[in-house]
Amino acid sequence: MESSNKPTEISSAKMFGGFNRRYKHYSQTLGCAMTFYIYFPPSSPASHKFPVIYWLSGLTCTDENFIVKSGAQRVASAEGVALIAPDTSPRGLNVEGESDSWDFGVGAGFYLNATQEKWKNWQMYDYIVKELPALLRENFPQLDTARASIFGHSMGGHGALTIYLKNLDKYKSVSAFSPIVNPVNCPWGQKAFTNYLGENKTSWEEYDATCLISKFNNVSATILIDQGDDDKFLKEQLQPHKFAEACQKANVPLLLRMQPGYDHSYYFIATFIDDHIRHHAQALNL
Numbered sequence: 392m393e394s395s396n397k398p399t400e401i402s403s404a405k406m407f408g409g410f411n412r413r414y415k416h417y418s419q420t421l422g423c424a425m426t427f428y429i430y431f432p433p434s435s436p437a438s439h440k441f442p443v444i445y446w447l448s449g450l451t452c453t454d455e456n457f458i459v460k461s462g463a464q465r466v467a468s469a470e471g472v473a474l475i476a477p478d479t480s481p482r483g484l485n486v487e488g489e490s491d492s493w494d495f496g497v498g499a500g501f502y503l504n505a506t507q508e509k510w511k512n513w514q515m516y517d518y519i520v521k522e523l524p525a526l527l528r529e530n531f532p533q534l535d536t537a538r539a540s541i542f543g544h545s546m547g548g549h550g551a552l553t554i555y556l557k558n559l560d561k562y563k564s565v566s567a568f569s570p571i572v573n574p575v576n577c578p579w580g581q582k583a584f585t586n587y588l589g590e591n592k593t594s595w596e597e598y599d600a601t602c603l604i605s606k607f608n609n610v611s612a613t614i615l616i617d618q619g620d621d622d623k624f625l626k627e628q629l630q631p632h633k634f635a636e637a638c639q640k641a642n643v644p645l646l647l648r649m650q651p652g653y654d655h656s657y658y659f660i661a662t663f664i665d666d667h668i669r670h671h672a673q674a675l676n677l
Contacts (some may be wrong), residue, residue, distance in 0.1 A: 502550025619653030
């Protein structure tokens, strides 16, 4: 794949001894300019390379939400891991209807490769799995991109789980907050998949964690999922029990923690983020 334009730093802020740095680059995969954040933990010694954890955000989010709201930097700094927070969709393409609803189009890329002509730029799967890691490898020698893990929230939890299951050679571990685990059977997923992928529901299953588990059941690292039981999207959109049943059937190790009284927000994420970073740090440093 052709290498993307070199990223330009557009902001930097020190935090817990490290730095939140935001970058802009032109994405060949998506055909538009994209931004992403890297949190670099404090470097010592200078020759040390940091493993990376990719965070995939949810519907309506940008690359900023996680960096601003999660508080993940404190434990990332302590564990010596870099955090990579990409955006959630292409932007600025002005495709008709791209901003008509909050759960489709801009801010709602669903981490898939769209096959329908109108949405041909929505290639977020390739952007996350191929283009962004190559860009990091070429431009940030302090990152050890060969040691990578992935996690996310809601739509991003869906992205993290499906990307991990299809690329077990690329990621050491996965976790998710309130993930959309069975998008073929929920309104958010059905709307997005119909528009991005067309009517052939077999192709939808390639982006459904519950369907994929039976195919990619040679998972050895425990999958960690936190889900608030007071999440208003729990019953209709998220349905974690379906994924739990599929994991049990396929003998895949899953730790699903139902958290009493928590909702779908970043207050919930910030409460349990340390556990997730440590879950990945342990896998990355083995």
